[in-house]
Amino acid sequence: MASAAEGDVGAVAELARVLRWGFEELSLNKLAASLGATEQALRLIISIFLGYPLALFYRHYLFYKDSYLIHLFHTFTGLSIAYFNFGSQVYHSLLCVVLQFLILRLMGRTITAVLTTFCFQMAYLLAGYYYTATGNYDIKWTMPHCVLTLKLIGLAVDYFDGGKDPNSLSSEQQKHAIRGVPSLLEVAGFSYFYGAFLVGPQFSMNHYMKLVQGQLTDIPGKIPNSTIPALKRLSLGLIYLVGYTLLSPHITEDYLLTEDYDSHPFWFRCMYMLVWGKFVLYKYVTCWLVTEGVCILTGLGFNDFENGKAKWDACANMKVWLFETNPRFAGTIASFNTNTNAWVARYFFKRLKFLGNKELSHGLSLLFLALWHGLHSGYLVCFQMEFLIVIVERQATSLIQESPTLSNLASITVLQPFYYLVQQTIHWLFMGYSMTAFCLFTWDKWLKVYKSIYFLGHVFFLSLLFILPYVHKAMVPRKEKLKKME
Structure with missing residues (x-):
C-alpha cells in the first residue's frame, strides 16, 4: 500500500516538473503580444485550461485513492497555478487559509468565529484592493482572493451550523453543515482546488469532501461518466x-x-x-x-x-x-x-x-x-x-x-x-x-x-x-x- 502511495506522489511530482518546464520554455510576453493580450491575461487563460489535463490525471490515478493524496494533489496544483500567475504573492492566500484553520480550531463552533472570519477575511481582501488599486482592470492576486474569501466565510458559517441541532436548521443548512472537524490539509485542498481557485465557482466544504470520498459519480464504484x-x-x-x-x-x-x-x-x-x-x-x-x-x-x-x-x-x-x-x-x-x-x-x-x-x-x-x-x-x-x-x-x-x-x-x-x-x-x-x-x-x-x-x-x-x-x-x-x- 505504501509503495502505491509513493508512486502516486511521484507521478504528481513528475507531472509538476514537466508542466513547469513547459511554462518556462514559453516566451509568454511575445506570445501574449502576438495575440493582442497582456501576459497576465494569457497566464490566466492557460491556467484555466490547464484544469483539463489535471482533471484527467485525477480521474485516472487518484479518484478512489486515499483522501490525503487527493488533498495534497489539489493543494499542490492550486498553489502551483497561483505561483505561476502571481509569483511570491501567493503568500496572501496561504496566510488566510492557515489563519482560517486556526480560527476554526481555537474559537470552535461559535458566532465569534463566524464574525471574526467575516471581519478578517473581508478586511484582508479590502486592504488588498486598496493597496493594489489602479484605474484599470488588472489581473492580480486579489482576483482569486475574492473567490477564496467567500469560500472561507462559507466554511466558517457551515462549521458553526454543524454544532446546532439539525432540527433547528433549514434543509439547505443541513445539507451544508459540517459535522466533523476539518484538518488543515482538508481546508487547503478545498481552498486551492484547481478547478475553481482562480475564478470560481463556489461550492461548500461538504460537496468538496464528497468528491474526495468518491461519492460524486453517476456510476458508483467507477469514475464519473462526465466527459x-x-x-x-x-x-x-x-x-x-x-x-x-x-x-x-x-x-x-x-x-x-x-x-x-x-x-x-x-x-x-x-x-x-x-x-x-x-x-x-x-x-x-x-x-x-x-x-x-x-x-x-x-x-x-x-x-x-x-x-x-x-x-x-x-x-x-x-x-x-x-x-x-x-x-x-x-x-x-x-x-x-x-x-x-x-x-x-x-x-x-x-x-x-x-x-x-x-x-x-x-x-x-x-x-x-x-x-x-x-x-x-x-x-x-x-x-x-x-x-x-x-x-x-x-x-x-x-x-x-x-x-x-x-x-x-x-x-x-x-x-x-x-x-x-x-x-x-x-x-x-x-x-x-x-x-x-x-x-x-x-x-x-x-x-x-x-x-x-x-x-x-x-x-x-x-x-x-x-x-x-x-x-x-x-x-x-x-x-x-x-x-x-x-
Whole structure:
C-alpha cells in the first residue's frame, strides 16, 4: 500500500516538473503580444485550461485513492497555478487559509468565529484592493482572493451550523453543515482546488469532501461518466471565447471615453452602449463555462439524478439559454454568476431574516457584493442601479398582471414579437448603462459617459419608481370593484 502511495506522489511530482518546464520554455510576453493580450491575461487563460489535463490525471490515478493524496494533489496544483500567475504573492492566500484553520480550531463552533472570519477575511481582501488599486482592470492576486474569501466565510458559517441541532436548521443548512472537524490539509485542498481557485465557482466544504470520498459519480464504484457533459460546456465556452476575441478589438469601453463617441448622435451613443453591454459580459461567460467543464470532468459538477438522468450542474455559473433569450433584468440576474448569487443568498441574504424587511436585506446584500468586487465607486453605482432596476421591474410586472387593460393588451399574440424587441432593447441598453460604471471603475470616467447620455438610466428608472405607484392606483381596480365585476 505504501509503495502505491509513493508512486502516486511521484507521478504528481513528475507531472509538476514537466508542466513547469513547459511554462518556462514559453516566451509568454511575445506570445501574449502576438495575440493582442497582456501576459497576465494569457497566464490566466492557460491556467484555466490547464484544469483539463489535471482533471484527467485525477480521474485516472487518484479518484478512489486515499483522501490525503487527493488533498495534497489539489493543494499542490492550486498553489502551483497561483505561483505561476502571481509569483511570491501567493503568500496572501496561504496566510488566510492557515489563519482560517486556526480560527476554526481555537474559537470552535461559535458566532465569534463566524464574525471574526467575516471581519478578517473581508478586511484582508479590502486592504488588498486598496493597496493594489489602479484605474484599470488588472489581473492580480486579489482576483482569486475574492473567490477564496467567500469560500472561507462559507466554511466558517457551515462549521458553526454543524454544532446546532439539525432540527433547528433549514434543509439547505443541513445539507451544508459540517459535522466533523476539518484538518488543515482538508481546508487547503478545498481552498486551492484547481478547478475553481482562480475564478470560481463556489461550492461548500461538504460537496468538496464528497468528491474526495468518491461519492460524486453517476456510476458508483467507477469514475464519473462526465466527459461528454464537460466537453459540451468547454465547447460552449470556446464559442464565447472566439466571439469575444473577434469583437474585443472593435468594441471597447475605452471608446466610451473618446471625443469620437461624444460627437456621434444620441441614438448612436445609446446603441453602442447597448451592444457593448451585451458583449462585455462574454469574457466572464467564457471563464465560467470553461472552469465548469473542469469541475464536471472531475465529478464535482454531479448534482444527483433527475428522471433517471444524471445532472451535472452543481458548479454551473451560467444558464446560457436564459442569459441569451430572457428579456428581463431578473432573468439576467438569475442566469449570470449563479453560484456567487446562490452563495450570497445562502450565507448573507437569508441570514438577515431577523431584519424583517426583504428590501433592506436585498439592499445590504448588494452593498456587500459591491464591496466584495472592490473599492471603486463604479461598483457601488452598478449595484445601486441593479437594486433600482429590480424594484421598478417588479412594479411594472405587477401593474401589467393586475391591470385588466394592460394584461389584455400584453396578451395580444400578434404584438408579442414587438413587445419582446422593446423589452430586450430596454433590458440591454440599461444593462450596458449599469456595466459602464462597473467596467470604468472611477467616478471621473463613468461620470463622463453618463453625462454624455444625460444620465438616462437614472432619470428613466427613478421617474418610473415614483410614477408607477400612481399608475397602478389609477389602472388597477379596487377589490370591491373586482368583486362586482366577478
